Amino acid sequence: MSLFHGHKAIKVPQNITAWDIDPYSKEVLLDPETFFSALRERGPFVYLNKYKMLACGRYKETKAVFSDHQRFVSSRGVGIQDFKLEKPWRPPSLVLEVDPPKHTRNRRFLTKALSPNKIAQLKDFFKNCADELINELLQKKEIDGILDLAEIFPTRVFPEAVGLKKIDKETLLGYGAMVFNALGPDNEFRKDAMAKGLSVLEKINKQCLEENISAKGLAKEIYRSTAEHFEEDELAGMLVRSLLSAGIDTTVSAIGNLLWCFAKNPEQFQLVKDDKSLVGNAVEESLRLTSPVKAFCRTSAVETEVSGIAIEEGTKILCVLGSANTDPEMWDNPYKYDVTRRTIGHLALGIGVHNCVGQTLARAEITALTMSLVERVKTIRPAGIAAWKPNNAMRSLESLPIILEK
Ligand code: OVV
8 A cells, every 4th residue: 555644545524525625734834724714614524635535523423533533543643644554753652542441551641640639739839830930921021921930831840740850842842843743745844854853752752761750750650650661661750741742832822822812812811810710611612613633633543434424444634633623513713712601512622532631731730820910910911912823733822921010
């Protein structure tokens, strides 16, 4: 079989639109909402001529594919490359890129290390760090919401919470850019991220070793709980690698996107200031509206069918979470940032057995920061044009000039 962008080139199924759009092009990455609407309008699935694979963006099918880990597997990779047919750029993740029963067993170690009880103990630490950072930023006239805030907060609190001894912000952000851009085709964004590669990889791999993990912190817990599985010498290290892969870019992007929501919708920020019990929902609503992880792929392990569309074995399906989260069939006035909206059911953290295992930690960080903002900041005003950063899987900002008024 000849490979096409690392996977099997499937034929156009019946009753489906074949579309020339490139979801990984700069135009789409910079203006995803136009793409989302067009994708949903074309039907339950579209065929992407450029990649000879399927994509879905309606809530119903995106949820159906994501919820069914048996028919739509992760072990063949969650980007456009099929790991059954082509060697991946790094050893596959022991959680993201495996199926049950292995997945069930490996994920349990992370669930335990990241349990609500463990995260609750970090709450004060996160809040104190958030207060300190916001106080610092209130001294400045104008800030960049990304460089001065979104990138700073997680890279300050996460390494300490996890117990990472030697890691710097650039390495963490560089690795995140590689991991997420690697999910797309070998375009300029993937090439750029990979170009920084080797030294970042070396540092990340070193950081995962037990000798570089502090006695306190969540990573040590992973080493402890996997200790009896000593015959698999890389188990704990690989699970720690998952924390480093999925724990930074995601929260940086979520915080940047939340600031963007607040800056564009001052009345919503005021609503949360007036009623602090809305903080949690304001965070959820920003996750729904901006879906920091825009899309993941699944691969069909069998010949099957969804919503009447025939799907060949080995079909890559781009599941556009950001589009499902703005489907008007599911959400009223979907592109409106509304902190009072009922946000239950959004797919920003996935659904099914692979749903985000770090979500309690992510929410604890983002909620602490949001609480600090609504307590300390009077208004968040735009001070220039927000610039998006093209990425094959994430939706995140490059810069966000804002003024935080005391
Ligand atoms: C990009 C990503 C998301 C979730 C998990 C991982 C990576 C991993 O490496 O396990």
